[in-house]
Amino acid sequence: MEHLVRTAQELPLLSDSDIALNLTSLKMNAKALRDAVRSGDPAALQRVLTRHPRPHSLDYASFKLADAQCVVAREAGLSSWPALKAHIANMDAARTDIEENRPAPDGDLRTLHIRCGNDIELGLKRAGFTGDFLMYSDPICQGPVSDLQDATRVRAEFISSGYPGEKLADTVSKLETMEEILAKAKDYQRIALWFEHDPYDQLLLIKVLARLKAVGADSRKVELMSLHCFPGITKFIGMGQLSPTALRHMFAKREAVSRGAYQLASQTWLALTAPTPLPLYELVAGQAPFLPYLRGAVLRYLAELPGLDDGLSFTERSALEILQNGPLPCGRIFRRFMQDIDPLPFHGDLMFYADLLRLMRAAVPPLQLLPQDGEAELRQQRFELTEAGRLLLNGDRDFATYGPAERWNGGVGCFAQPDWRWDRAKQKPVSKNG
Template identity: 30%
Template sequence: MSTLHLRCGDDLRDILPRAGIAGDYLCFSDPVCVGPARDEGDLIAWLGLRARFVALHAGQDVGQVRLRLGREYTALNGLHRHDAVHLWFEHDLWDQAALIRILSLLAEKRQLRGRLWLMPADGLRSFPELPDAALAALQPAPLTDLQIEQGAEAWDAFSAPDPRALDALTRRKLTLPFLAAAMRRHLRDLPWTVDGLGETERAVLRAVAAGAATEGQVQAALRAADAVFHVTDLIVREVIQRLRSGPKRPLLAKDPLRLSPQGEALLAGAARHRPAPRAQGGVPVLPDPPWLWDPRLAGVVHDG
């Protein structure tokens, strides 16, 4: 029996054989939970969009990134050559965003029906944190048609410029166990009605206010406080750079990390942040953002 292990990273490539788990390995490395994700169905345009973002995000050559992403997306077309495809995706936003991107591309591939299996995550630990014996004992569950359909639906909503469909989807009972919580965490990184900060931006400012003076210390604080969005060092760096830009920057420009008077005022509830232009999935974030997260309603609202 031919088995393929599909994972949004290379962190299990050497661990699975060590745990006695046989099969080929495919890494899907597109970090779709960050950066622009406006998807209009043109894969060539999509690869160009994502390659430019990933290259800038990671400080890599855009041509090399484009080739790597192209190989990975192309490899998804060959999954039917395997008797079973085991999907190793955990509870956090990084994994869940990658999972729904992949399911959106596989939803119409009828030859894969009965070949897709979801590995059980416990909602607390990442797979690489498990002992080899615990990994080997995991039993995959067949991915149902409804799970595939809901994953594709979630991707359509995630990549749309209007976030209300994604907000509504997270309020339903979903068959993918960790999807709703991850997507709500994604939506909470829209600017908030109360101060204009997204949740990760506010968490960075609070970590610095509590004494974090380096990117590493900020990352450790954020990971300890948030089980749903496991930020990487590059995500932390990008958020810090964002908060260090503009005439009313919340963070001072020089190391060590320190709040500016604007940052202190934001945390005290005495100022409002005007975010620099960026994309939150398919949603445009602007200095006067069209879409906001309202913590009183625990949902998205349109400004104007």
């Protein structure tokens, strides 16, 4: 623990994106934008058209500073200039609290922080939090998911067989330990959940909430920090991008989990483990106000079912499309997919690599690993599209005819009877064979 704290102290309090939100420079930016719009600068006009809520009602010849400030604020990810100023003030206050070693933000109650990774553990320490930390990490957005007695063993076998470097015994031990800690979480005075908007986080969030409800944890002491973006971050992928100051600021905006969220989580967990994707789809077909990011996450998750037209998941098809113009190392395929293609990125590098390896394990593989000198790191291993892969992309074949490796999405066995697919046009699951 001493080493953890010592390492945490080395973290900068602010990220580059935090530092960029400097009120003085933003004011200058707004004035420059105002002047550029008045002079008819095309790039400036495009910024207004893209970001201003009422661009067609403006008089550009006498474009006002207030309208320029609105554009600058929206470019930073906030709704208005006053909201931008308030955010900067709140971040300054959070940074000052850390610098002056003021009381821990979670020090009033015995707190357990739960996160689906360890990416914010050091940040929380640096921000002055003193509560315990549980890394509740299991990529249930991939592979089989059930609530049966052997569920932990099944998950461990999936992870150790599909993710390079993961050993079965270690994985079983890790999963069992985190479940034991979660089962005792109700003994804490506060349970703080840190989960963002993507399928990895949202599916684990519903599992955690369902488990907490099952063991009798009072929803009134369960608090949620959840977000899909953060001011200043252009491409928000996860909470690991947040600085210690931002984490302290986020904690101040936490919300208590409602009974409705508890109930919705339990229903969603049951639907996730069902042998058909229809209950999960129907549950989020409307809005899910108690857990506002759940609908988008579930729809993105369901897009990992085999596609109706080609038998490829969204990720699989995207990877093959990236390789159309020639071989690439895994790291570049992954980076392109995460940054440019996936509308709701949730893959870790091992998860993505596992998807590529599963494609290779088909009797007729649509991609192949190129020979290389020595042992290359995963991200350096080069993949190439095969002719069978080109036929898939052209719509001339269905991946089911290629003898695909066994695959599960939650409780749904892929390429089984019925053969559940994702209809990309209608954005819904359908049975290919009726």
